Amino acid sequence: MLQRTIPIAILSLSGIILMLAYFSPLTTSWGETVLGWFNVLAAVAFVLGAGNLLRVNLERISAQRSGWAYSAITLVSFFAMLAFGLLKLGAVPSEKHPDKHFAGAYEGPTAPYGWMYEYVLSPLTATMFAMLAFYVASAAFRAFRAKNTESILLLGTAFIILIAQTAAGMFLTGWIPQDSVFAFLRFDSMKIAITEYIQTAGMRAITIGIALGVAATSLRLILGVDKSYLSKS
Amino acid sequence: MHEHNGSDSPSFLARLGGIDRRWIFLAMGLSIALPILLKLRFPEYPGPMAKATFDAIESVPEGSTVLVAFDYDPASAAELQPMANAMVHHCASRGHKIVFMALWTLGRQLADKAIEEVLLEFHPGLRYGTDYVQLGYQAGNEGVIKLMATNVPEQYKTDTKGTPLASLPLVAQIKSTADFALIASISAGYPGAKEWVQFAESANPEAFKLVCGSTGVQVSQLLPYYPKQLDGMLVAVKGAAEYEMLVEGKYPVEKNAERLGQGRVRMGPQLVAHMLMIGLIILGNIAMVAGRSRGGAR
Numbered sequence: 001m002l003q004r005t006i007p008i009a010i011l012s013l014s015g016i017i018l019m020l021a022y023f024s025p026l027t028t029s030w031g032e033t034v035l036g037w038f039n040v041l042a043a044v045a046f047v048l049g050a051g052n053l054l055r056v057n058l059e060r061i062s063a064q065r066s067g068w069a070y071s072a073i074t075l076v077s078f079f080a081m082l083a084f085g086l087l088k089l090g091a092v093p094s095e096k097h098p099d100k101h102f103a104g105a106y107e108g109p110t111a112p113y114g115w116m117y118e119y120v121l122s123p124l125t126a127t128m129f130a131m132l133a134f135y136v137a138s139a140a141f142r143a144f145r146a147k148n149t150e151s152i153l154l155l156g157t158a159f160i161i162l163i164a165q166t167a168a169g170m171f172l173t174g175w176i177p178q179d180s181v182f183a184f185l186r187f188d189s190m191k192i193a194i195t196e197y198i199q200t201a202g203m204r205a206i207t208i209g210i211a212l213g214v215a216a217t218s219l220r221l222i223l224g225v226d227k228s229y230l231s232k233s
Numbered sequence: 234m235h236e237h238n239g240s241d242s243p244s245f246l247a248r249l250g251g252i253d254r255r256w257i258f259l260a261m262g263l264s265i266a267l268p269i270l271l272k273l274r275f276p277e278y279p280g281p282m283a284k285a286t287f288d289a290i291e292s293v294p295e296g297s298t299v300l301v302a303f304d305y306d307p308a309s310a311a312e313l314q315p316m317a318n319a320m321v322h323h324c325a326s327r328g329h330k331i332v333f334m335a336l337w338t339l340g341r342q343l344a345d346k347a348i349e350e351v352l353l354e355f356h357p358g359l360r361y362g363t364d365y366v367q368l369g370y371q372a373g374n375e376g377v378i379k380l381m382a383t384n385v386p387e388q389y390k391t392d393t394k395g396t397p398l399a400s401l402p403l404v405a406q407i408k409s410t411a412d413f414a415l416i417a418s419i420s421a422g423y424p425g426a427k428e429w430v431q432f433a434e435s436a437n438p439e440a441f442k443l444v445c446g447s448t449g450v451q452v453s454q455l456l457p458y459y460p461k462q463l464d465g466m467l468v469a470v471k472g473a474a475e476y477e478m479l480v481e482g483k484y485p486v487e488k489n490a491e492r493l494g495q496g497r498v499r500m501g502p503q504l505v506a507h508m509l510m511i512g513l514i515i516l517g518n519i520a521m522v523a524g525r526s527r528g529g530a531r
Contacts, residue, residue: 038376039371125308126310137509141517174278195452200457
């Protein structure tokens with residue numbers, strides 16, 4: 001009983017306080033207190049996330065499931081970075097307190113933590129992101145086909161944006177005077193028309209829909225109608 | 234399985250549709266590598282969004298305190314770091330005091346990089362604590378923004394060096410986000426520019442100018458807020474290149490200028506890669522039509 005009542009009470013109280021804090025300056029400090037709790041919980045979520053990472057990967061290694069070697073690499077990397085960061089291994093001694101190990105800096109590339117960030121993490125994440133270009137090119141070649149009116153519209157829009165996002169747009173149509181009746185044929189003008197009118201109009205509709213959904217869901221949670229976030233046990 | 238004889242075999246164009254994807258990967262690799270190696274540069278013409286961002290920073294009185302949030306990580310650094318560098322140089326050249334922070338765990342390191350490679354490189358006279366401060370990362374996503382909207386010292390008790398905010402002249406008097414003249418979020422997603430609009434701008438409308446830098450894929454989410462809630466917006470590498478032109482035009486640097494021209498350097502590969510994409514799409518459609526007409530003829 002208490003396992004369900006207390007979380008619902010905390011959620012309802014926090015939600016009501018935050019709403020009041022938005023409208024009434026008298027309750028601003030209450031809202032700040034609740035937000036302080038929220039930020040502490042967000043930080044604790046990192047610990048939970050680390051625990052979950054451990055559990056999932058240890059399970060995979062112990063069961064020798066396919067890809068277990070990747071799990072082992074993940075855990076070794078995780079513990080290495082944790083040790084370099086928490087224990088400040090190899091930290092550069094502080095000028096003010098050279099005798100105090102934990103006063104040292106560990107973010108620079110001369111310390112193991114900074115080195116791992118600069119020369120392992122940064123290039124790896126950038127590489128992962130950069131690989132998208134290759135897959136997008138391959139997918140565009142195979143899937144972007146003008147089969148019907150909708151796909152022709154999509155293709156036309158894609159061409160305009162792809163050209164307008166480079167110097168080719170100005171090279172091809174930049175000679176058309178901006179104040180002439182044909183200015184709408186300039187790629188930069190077409191891009192603005194697509195993004196600021198068509199795209200924005202669609203996105204506004206979606207955003208308003210999402211906002212209404214969020215408001216409705218929040219109210220259901222605050223009033224205790226929706227309890228799906230609680231454990232069933 | 235059936236075998237094709239000479240007359241039934243698909244035409245060259247139709248066979249093109251089944252090209253090995255590794256050729257496409259090679260073409261894409263070359264279209265990116267060659268412009269970088271050949272240092273291809275193309276002229277850029279600042280668009281209205283880049284101009285609006287530039288004007289927003291210019292319109293704030295000289296010596297104002299501005300907040301720059303590094304809301305991205307190294308995965309998006311290639312796209313966003315050029316605009317962050319240009320913005321930091323712009324703010325410092327205009328005489329603004331800069332407060333750095335991050336909503337992404339690895340954003341703090343990217344802010345450090347901008348401080349080291351741009352701020353201290355081109356503005357060596359600036360002093361920590363009075364001209365700029367690094368607040369670093371705080372967990373809490375939009376909760377951080379929401380708390381900062383009313384109480385910055387409650388959210389950030391110290392800077393990244395552990396110095397209490399009250400001891401740093403630049404931020405000692407900062408109570409809420411309304412005390413900043415301008416906030417800039419260089420953002421790759423959640424939490425980022427959208428959350429700054431929803432939780433900081435909405436809490437103190439008109440109190441400060443809000444500009445953002447955004448990745449190309451995120452821009453559709455931010456467009457509805459421009460130009461009312463967002464005073465300026467830099468979109469992807471092109472936005473960075475256009476903004477660099479404006480900043481360099483007014484605040485040129487004497488040496489290491491390439492650090493402020495990385496957006497324009499990246500526009501070379503972008504041009505060739507985009508042209509390749511268009512070519513591939515056209516080629517794919519020609520192959521489809523050729524395959525259909527061949528099938529129809531039979």
